[in-house]
Amino acid sequence: MFGLTGEPTGGLLAFITGLPGHWEIVIVLMVILLLFGGKKLPELAKGLGRGLRLFKRELKGMKEDVEADAHEKKQDQGSQDQQGDTGQKNDQQS
Numbered sequence: 001m002f003g004l005t006g007e008p009t010g011g012l013l014a015f016i017t018g019l020p021g022h023w024e025i026v027i028v029l030m031v032i033l034l035l036f037g038g039k040k041l042p043e044l045a046k047g048l049g050r051g052l053r054l055f056k057r058e059l060k061g062m063k064e065d066v067e068a069d070a071h072e073k074k075q076d077q078g079s080q081d082q083q084g085d086t087g088q089k090n091d092q093q094s
Contacts, residue, residue, distance in 0.1 A: 020028075036044060 033041065
């Protein structure tokens with residue numbers, strides 16, 4: 001766990017968070033294979049892929065909506081500033 005210098009050998013992040021190692025991942029995959037069987041795994045992977053694609057698409061859509069709202073808000077502020085400037089000029093001319 002610690003090297004000769006007293007520092008963690010797996011890196012500080014791995015030491016702090018306790019990330020699983022190679023053998024833990026292999027064991028989890030073997031348990032999944034035993035639970036679902038070899039025939040169900042492709043179906044599960046296909047469903048997971050579809051879910052991830054849908055999630056990414058929704059995130060992209062949300063990002064575009066936020067950017068569009070920010071753009072509209074910026075344009076509204078610009079038009080209000082122009083109207084405010086015109087109103088001040090009319091007051092000065094009167």
